[in-house]
Amino acid sequence: MEFNRKHLLGLEGFTKKEITHILDTAESFKEVLSRPIPKVPTLRGKTIVNLFFEDSTRTRISFELAEKRLSADSVNFSASTSSVKKGETLRDTARNIEAMKIDLVVIRHGAAGAPHFLTRCVDAAIINAGDGAHEHPTQGLLDLMTLRDKFDNLKGLKVAIVGDIAHSRVARSNIYGLQAMGAEVALCGPATFMPYEAAHWGTEIFFDIDECIEWADVLNVLRIQLERQHKGLFPSIREYHALFGVTRKRLDQARKDITILHPGPINRGVEIESELADSECSLILNQVTNGVAVRMAVLYLLSGESEDGSAKGGES
Amino acid sequence: MKTIAQNAACQKVDKILFRNALVVDPEKGSQTKSDVVVEGGKFEEIGKIDATGFDGKVVEVNGKVLCPGLIDMHVHLRQPGREDEETVESGALAAMAGGFTAVCPMPNTDPATDTAEIVGFLKERAQDLLVDVYPIAAVTRGRAGEELTEMGSLVEAGAVAFSDDGDPVATAGILRRAMEYVRMFDVPIIEHCEDKTLSRGGAMNESAVSTRLGLPGIPGISEDVTVARDIEVAAFTGAKLHIAHISTANAVELVRQAKKRGIHVTCEVTPHHFTLNDEVVSSFDSNFKMHPPLRTQADVAAMLEGLKDGTIDVIATDHAPHSIEEKEVEFDAAPFGILGLETALGLVMKQLVHPGILTLPQAIAKMTSNPASILRLQRGVLRKGAAASVTIFDPDVAWTVDKSALKSKSKNTPFDGWNLTGRVVGLYSKGRWWPAETE
Numbered sequence: 001m002e003f004n005r006k007h008l009l010g011l012e013g014f015t016k017k018e019i020t021h022i023l024d025t026a027e028s029f030k031e032v033l034s035r036p037i038p039k040v041p042t043l044r045g046k047t048i049v050n051l052f053f054e055d056s057t058r059t060r061i062s063f064e065l066a067e068k069r070l071s072a073d074s075v076n077f078s079a080s081t082s083s084v085k086k087g088e089t090l091r092d093t094a095r096n097i098e099a100m101k102i103d104l105v106v107i108r109h110g111a112a113g114a115p116h117f118l119t120r121c122v123d124a125a126i127i128n129a130g131d132g133a134h135e136h137p138t139q140g141l142l143d144l145m146t147l148r149d150k151f152d153n154l155k156g157l158k159v160a161i162v163g164d165i166a167h168s169r170v171a172r173s174n175i176y177g178l179q180a181m182g183a184e185v186a187l188c189g190p191a192t193f194m195p196y197e198a199a200h201w202g203t204e205i206f207f208d209i210d211e212c213i214e215w216a217d218v219l220n221v222l223r224i225q226l227e228r229q230h231k232g233l234f235p236s237i238r239e240y241h242a243l244f245g246v247t248r249k250r251l252d253q254a255r256k257d258i259t260i261l262h263p264g265p266i267n268r269g270v271e272i273e274s275e276l277a278d279s280e281c282s283l284i285l286n287q288v289t290n291g292v293a294v295r296m297a298v299l300y301l302l303s304g305e306s307e308d309g310s311a312k313g314g315e316s
Numbered sequence: 317m318k319t320i321a322q323n324a325a326c327q328k329v330d331k332i333l334f335r336n337a338l339v340v341d342p343e344k345g346s347q348t349k350s351d352v353v354v355e356g357g358k359f360e361e362i363g364k365i366d367a368t369g370f371d372g373k374v375v376e377v378n379g380k381v382l383c384p385g386l387i388d389m390h391v392h393l394r395q396p397g398r399e400d401e402e403t404v405e406s407g408a409l410a411a412m413a414g415g416f417t418a419v420c421p422m423p424n425t426d427p428a429t430d431t432a433e434i435v436g437f438l439k440e441r442a443q444d445l446l447v448d449v450y451p452i453a454a455v456t457r458g459r460a461g462e463e464l465t466e467m468g469s470l471v472e473a474g475a476v477a478f479s480d481d482g483d484p485v486a487t488a489g490i491l492r493r494a495m496e497y498v499r500m501f502d503v504p505i506i507e508h509c510e511d512k513t514l515s516r517g518g519a520m521n522e523s524a525v526s527t528r529l530g531l532p533g534i535p536g537i538s539e540d541v542t543v544a545r546d547i548e549v550a551a552f553t554g555a556k557l558h559i560a561h562i563s564t565a566n567a568v569e570l571v572r573q574a575k576k577r578g579i580h581v582t583c584e585v586t587p588h589h590f591t592l593n594d595e596v597v598s599s600f601d602s603n604f605k606m607h608p609p610l611r612t613q614a615d616v617a618a619m620l621e622g623l624k625d626g627t628i629d630v631i632a633t634d635h636a637p638h639s640i641e642e643k644e645v646e647f648d649a650a651p652f653g654i655l656g657l658e659t660a661l662g663l664v665m666k667q668l669v670h671p672g673i674l675t676l677p678q679a680i681a682k683m684t685s686n687p688a689s690i691l692r693l694q695r696g697v698l699r700k701g702a703a704a705s706v707t708i709f710d711p712d713v714a715w716t717v718d719k720s721a722l723k724s725k726s727k728n729t730p731f732d733g734w735n736l737t738g739r740v741v742g743l744y745s746k747g748r749w750w751p752a753e754t755e
Contacts, residue, residue: 012528091645111646112530113600132648134530172530195527196535 003301007126009115010135011176019180023145026290026297032069033293043072046103046303051093052078052129053109058264059129059139062288063106066295072104072303090114094121104302107131125302133167138298139263140173142291144181146283147218149290150259155182160204160212162188162244163222163271164233166195170263174220175201188212189244192233209244213254220261221246224271237270247273251281259283326446326750331355331372333365334744337382337708341698342681352382354704357747362698373749377708380741383680384696385417385705388657389687390481390506390560390584390632393419393449395441396434397426402637402725404441404449407657409723410635411447412750414657415740417705418695419447419635420687423454424482430454430465432473439474446745448705450476450693455494455505461486464494471501476691479506481560482607484542488549495555504556504582504690509542509567510534510607519648521594521609529598531647534609536564543567547574547581558690559583561634563608565618572627582690583622584630586656587663588730590619596730602643602650603730606636620673623682629690631682633660637726655729658722662736665711670737676711706744713739 003021011019032040048067052060060076067074079089090109097105098121105124107115112132119126130136144154151157159178165171165187178185179202186204187194198205206212213219224240234240251258260272260282268274277284332354339350339362351365355372367374388411394402402410404421411419421438423429429438435451442449453475457463459482467478478498484507485491495505515538520526522533543559547570550557562568562583574581588606593613596604604610622628633656642651664683668674674682688696695703719732742751 109646111648113648114646116600117646132530133532166527169530172528196522196533197524197527200524200527 006302007115007119008137008298008302009119009126009128011137011140011173011180012135014176014180016180016182019141019144019177022141022294022297022301023148025301026141026145026293029296029300030290030293033289039069039071041071042300043067043070043303046072047101048072048074048104048106048299049097049102050074050076051105051107052076053090053107053114054130056108056130058288059108062291063129063295066292066299069292070296070299072299090117091121094118097124098122103304104299125304127298127302130169132169133172134169135173136169137173138291138295139170140177141298142287142294143174143220143261144177145290145294146261146286149286150283154178157183157218158186158216159183159218159220160186160188160206160216161220161222162209162212162246163224164193164228165189165198166193167225167228168222170222175203186212186215190234190240209246210250210253213250213258216258218259218261219246221272223263223265224267226267241270245271245273246276248276251276257281261287263287326748328747329373329749330747332744332749333367333370333372333374334377334382334706334708335367335374336379337377338379339698340381340383340677340680342384342677342685343697345675345677345681347676349379352706354706354744357704359698359700359702359704362700375742375749380708380710381676382706382708384684384698384707385743385745386415386661386683386707387418387687387693387696388416388633388635388660388683389420389630389691391419391421391635391657392424392637392653393421394637395425395438400725401639404438405445406723406725407635408442408445408447408449410655410657412743413723413740413752414659415661415707415709415743416657417447417707417743417745418450418693419657420450420452420476420691422452422479422481424459428454428459430457430459432466432469435470435473435475446743446748446750448746450474450691452477452479452481452506454478455480455485456490459483461490464497467498467501471503475503476693477504477506477558479508479560481506481508483512484508484510488545491546491549492553495549495553499553499555502556502692504558506558506560507542507546508560508607509539509546511538511542514538514541518609519605520597521611523594523612525594525597529600531597536566536611536615539564539608540566540570543570547571547579550581551577551579554580556580557582561586561589561608561632562622562628563589563611563615563619565615568618568622568627572622572625575627582629583627584632585619585623585628586632586634587660587667588654588656590616590623591663591667592616592730597647600647601730602645602647603654603728605647605650605652606634606654607652623668624673629682629686631660631664631679632687633657637724638728640727643728653728655722655724655726658724659717659729659731659734659736661709661740662715662717662738663731665738666736669711704744705746708741708743709738710741711738713737715739
């Protein structure tokens, strides 16, 4: 199958067929990762820049590793948006990219739509590594891959996303990706963390974690940004944990197997009980491994290399 | 640089006959095939006129629309302070290209238009231009929401209204004092209705679209609660309140009810708020970012209803030039505001008149006699003996917006490439005849 997109800006609008193709490609790269020498020459000669305008360790390392495993040349650019006047850096950086003949740009930025802005400035393929509260498509894909590994078919699977939905790009990419794959999605968290008209997504909404657990096969537990407390969005960590913390006790009450995902990094004892994060129901480490494979697949599919080795034409 | 008045195309004519016009009288609500004679800056005759022996200039209007010169009661000319984005002169050129003969610049300049000196400076800058400039002065010093400006001196210097536009008047307390004080001069307070505690940090309308895009939202209630506050303070003080750039269905309903209660409240809507809804933000193009934000389609429908039933008195553009450097950035980081002067008439015709939402005289009234009456300007009417300024436009001509051809110093329009209907043909203003440049 041809993959006809020029950029990966978000999972909104992706079809089941497209996602399946990315995940299948990722599976074949996952096999590469298990080899004694986990490296292929697929992207030799391609230049990739990782533009990180927001602090990120996991996502950046995962992308860097994926690029190295594919033999691409990559350079890193990190700048904290707080240290420079917003907007200036991205625009200037875009001009530099154009001059340096870069093939792919991986961008993480605090502003929703920053990757879209970049597509209007440069010719390179753009991969969104997280833009504000908008999307984090490779995270969404790795979550889908992790669930597919375990459940095979995602159709009808009940996945609840728990936490600060309003400010979460992971939540949005999960909603779009899961719904495209036929899964049922629910959102759970305090009302102040629920975005306006969240129901328009066609998701279930729970304000009671026990009801949510009762409903769900999978909990995707989001990291709580502790600073939100000071913005008046929730009263305290203690109250959050008491009302929405995912604990062993709560899972035992439900008397069924629950699978747990978490995009990391974990606030142990806040959104999830420490012991539970390391337990048999947690797929957190599988997510990390799959992250590299998924990013390899995305880089490869957007690199302009077609599966028969010739350069891919056309735009989308 | 030559001033506009020195331009050869722009002749001083004491006596001028407009022949074969479709004369729109906004007060009577009529449109009649007729001729118009202007002499000594005043309307001399309106009716069938025998041109034989007429010793002035004759302009053949060819059935195009002739109406009082259009007034835009809400613009930002960026002078003083941001002359790189717009000046009184470049703003006047944009106004002319849009068919306006009068504009009212808002006081959120740098420094704020809060003294008689700055009002005088703006009036002076406009003296030789074809467009009349009626400054709106700040309600509070530096628009800081604390102390009243010298409103008496400001009115004397030429301020036609007061506003802290860009912000609402900060508190109900200072608004009350301002409204009590301003009653002595019988000029309105124009309010930018936004409760900052609800809107702070927001970049677009809070809706299903903001939820989808992950952009921080500005809820409609931010506007609604301030409109409600202002209406009650106006009712209490008896002052005249004009709501700037109304954008929510609730706010329109609040104004509708307030008018029924007999409170002195009027309001305006911008062309973009009756044309666009927040779905367009999906492109993350910052030319769709302004205050108030583009709302939902239900709100757009409420704007059309309000225009139709007369709740919305005025169409004003909120012309807000911004430099490319500032505007072409990530959506979150971009400043609020878009251009309006040069696309307003085309949008009014395309969106309101041609689809039959407003009649031609109704639409013209919202850009002439209504703003003139709110601001007590001696213009905007077609009465014999009244001061004459005239806009002539072709109501049916189709044209395409090309941002590189705009007269404004800035280019931040969301309507680049749009096909609009209706465009200025010529203006008569300040005793001069200016035929619009045709392409």
